[in-house]
Each structure stands twice: as C-alpha cells, then as structure tokens.
Amino acid sequence: MSDLLRYWKSAGSPKVSLDAAGVVxxxxxxxxxxxxxxxxxxxxxxxxxxxxxxxxxxxxxxxHGGEYPxxxxxxxxxxxxxxxxxxxxxxxxxxxxxxxxxLEVTPPPISKAFSPQYKDLRALFDIDGVTVLSAxxxxxxxxLSITALVLVILIQDWWxxxxxxxxxxxxxxxxxxxxxxxxxxxxxxxxxxxxxDLLILLSQDRWVRMKGAVDDLKAVTSGQWLREPxxxxxxxxxxxxxxxxxxxxxAGNARLESKILLIVLLFCSVGLLGVANACTEVLKMxxxxxxxxxxxxxYARRLVxxxxxxxxxxxxxxxxxxxxxxxxxxxxxxxxxxxxx
Numbered sequence: 001m002s003d004l005l006r007y008w009k010s011a012g013s014p015k016v017s018l019d020a021a022g023v024v025x026x027x028x029x030x031x032x033x034x035x036x037x038x039x040x041x042x043x044x045x046x047x048x049x050x051x052x053x054x055x056x057x058x059x060x061x062x063x064h065g066g067e068y069p070x071x072x073x074x075x076x077x078x079x080x081x082x083x084x085x086x087x088x089x090x091x092x093x094x095x096x097x098x099x100x101x102x103l104e105v106t107p108p109p110i111s112k113a114f115s116p117q118y119k120d121l122r123a124l125f126d127i128d129g130v131t132v133l134s135a136x137x138x139x140x141x142x143x144l145s146i147t148a149l150v151l152v153i154l155i156q157d158w159w160x161x162x163x164x165x166x167x168x169x170x171x172x173x174x175x176x177x178x179x180x181x182x183x184x185x186x187x188x189x190x191x192x193x194x195x196x197d198l199l200i201l202l203s204q205d206r207w208v209r210m211k212g213a214v215d216d217l218k219a220v221t222s223g224q225w226l227r228e229p230x231x232x233x234x235x236x237x238x239x240x241x242x243x244x245x246x247x248x249x250x251a252g253n254a255r256l257e258s259k260i261l262l263i264v265l266l267f268c269s270v271g272l273l274g275v276a277n278a279c280t281e282v283l284k285m286x287x288x289x290x291x292x293x294x295x296x297x298x299y300a301r302r303l304v305x306x307x308x309x310x311x312x313x314x315x316x317x318x319x320x321x322x323x324x325x326x327x328x329x330x331x332x333x334x335x336x337x338x339x340x341x
Contacts, residue, residue, distance in 0.1 A: 029053035033060040041177040051270040064088040071185035072318035090283040095206030105212030134279040141272040158256030172241040181226040
C-alpha cells in the first residue's frame with residue numbers, strides 16, 4: 001500500500017486530506033442495532049465487526065417504530081398485544097401487505113457437536129438458525145477487522161492501531177451490556193405441554209400467524225426483551241459512545257494509508273453486516289427460534305381470512321374482539337348490507 005501511495009504522489013495526482021476519516025464511524029446507521037434485534041442478543045465475535053453506528057447498538061429496541069400490534073390467541077379467544085420490540089421488527093421484516101405469513105416458534109436444536117459442555121463456543125459463534133450466506137458475510141466482516149489490525153502493525157502505525165483498538169473496546173462494552181440486559185424475565189404463568197396459535201395484525205394490512213408451544217410463544221411475544229440498564233451499564237454505554245467520538249478525533253494522527261484502510265474497513269464491514277441481516281431468515285429470542293413456514297398466502301379481503309380461520313379453529317370470539325368479524329357476520333362471508341374489506 002505504501003508503494004502505491006508513493007507512486008500516486010509522484011504521478012502528480014492532487015493531494016487528498018483524510019484527517020476526518022474517523023468521522024465515518026459516527027454515522028447514525030442502524031445496521032448494528034438491527035443485527036442485535038435479529039439475534040436477540042450480541043455474540044462475542046461482534047467485537048470484531050466495526051461498523052458506522054456501532055455506538056447506537058443500545059437503540060435496538062426502538063427500531064420497530066413504536067408499533068405494538070394486536071394479537072389474538074385463536075385457541076382461547078384472548079386478545080393482547082405483542083410487547084417484544086425485536087419480535088415486532090422481525091414480523092415487519094417478513095410480513096407482506098394482503099398476505100398471511102405463517103411462523104413456527106421452536107426451541108433451538110442442539111446438535112451433538114455442540115453439547116452443553118460447548119455452550120461457551122456456541123455463545124461465541126452464535127450459530128443457531130444462521131444461513132450459509134449470512135454466516136459467510138458475518139465471518140468476512142470479522143476477518144476484515146483482524147486483517148486491518150495486522151496491517152497497521154506491519155506498517156508500524158501505532159496511532160491507527162490505537163484507533164482500531166479503541167473502536168473494538170467501545171464495541172466490547174456495548175456487547176457486554178447487551179448480553180447482560182438480554183435475560184429472560186417475566187413471561188406469565190407457565191403452561192407446559194399446551195400448544196398455541198396466534199393471529200397478529202400488523203400495520204399496512206400485514207397478517208402473521210404464529211404457532212408453537214404456549215410457553216415458547218410467551219417467551220417471544222410478552223414481557224421485556226432487553227431489561228432497563230442499571231446505572232453502571234448506562235455509564236459503560238456512555239463511556240463507549242464518548243470513546244467513539246474521541247476516536248474520530250484521534251484518527252487524524254494516523255498515516256494516510258491507515259486512514260484509507262480505516263474507511264475501507266468501515267464501509268465494507270457495514271455492507272457485509274447488512275447482507276448478513278438481509279439473509280437472516282430466523283429470529284432468535286430468549287432461546288427460541290422463529291421460522292417462516294411456507295409461502296405467504298394472499299387474500300382479497302381480510303374478512304375472507306377471518307372466515308377461513310374461524311372454520312379451522314371452530315371459534316370466532318377472537319375475530320370479533322379484533323374487529324375482523326361482527327356478530328351478524330358469523331354465518332356468511334358476504335353479509336348483506338355490511339361493508340367488507
């Protein structure tokens with residue numbers, strides 16, 4: 001890289017100043033926060049994924065836009081709201097207007113290669129429910145940071161080494177706080193062995209059906225996802241944010257080639273993490289996996305969906321409470337004198 005820069009300068013090219021290269025890390029991108037929401041926590045290897053907006057990781061619970069969709073248990077008729085913001089964000093990601101998407105909630109499979117004695121290794125790599133493309137993009141993002149560290153050591157640019165190390169330390173503080181906050185809390189009374197069937201009404205006429213054991217459904221829809229941070233945790237997050245801003249100022253002391261390396265690292269890492277997020281098809285939440293089952297089914301009217309599910313479940317009290325059916329519409333899809341959607 002040094003030879004390339006010397007050739008570039010000798011060729012009479014205009015000088016370029018990259019003194020503010022570290023400012024790129026301050027971009028308010030949500031890529032890191034979305035990764036946190038999709039995985040339900042933060043893997044230890046996240047320390048090596050350096051992206052713009054890494055100081056915004058604690059904002060992950062706000063990505064759902066404040067939506068708490070109405071939800072009905074079609075087995076009991078009980079109506080409530082989905083309170084878990086990470087689950088809502090995933091539902092928004094997979095939902096399609098005018099379609100019913102079916103999901104299944106299951107405990108994560110535990111392979112023989114990763115038995116309980118290797119639980120620390122599972123936590124390090126965060127492998128449950130990961131697609132090949134998502135894992136490849138994530139692994140490449142991790143390797144980029146390690147490569148950047150090796151390169152700045154080889155060219156003996158200690159300012160650049162300090163800049164990258166500081167970003168990693170700030171990332172480490174956020175990872176630790178997220179992992180501490182992502183503990184399962186109140187989820188209601190346990191109902192072992194009982195199966196549940198939920199219908200969730202999202203905005204923009206996106207409908208989601210979620211099946212699974214009642215305890216698993218409660219784990220991903222009710223209570224808190226990330227508990228409120230303690231004073232110490234809030235202080236650590238604040239310190240990490242200040243470190244990122246300080247790092248942006250210190251980056252100006254690095255060599256030109258190191259500044260270029262830092263910009264390439266940040267741009268490539270956020271792109272790769274974005275690919276990993278887009279290719280993630282499973283939500284991991286409190287030890288459960290939420291997977292899409294089958295293709296979304298289109299409906300011309302929401303009333304048709306309500307009637308179909310009523311016939312399947314044998315009850316319509318949940319549909320009436322959700323406002324999908326009126327008492328006079330119980331017998332027919334085309335109730336005379338009623339405007340349907």
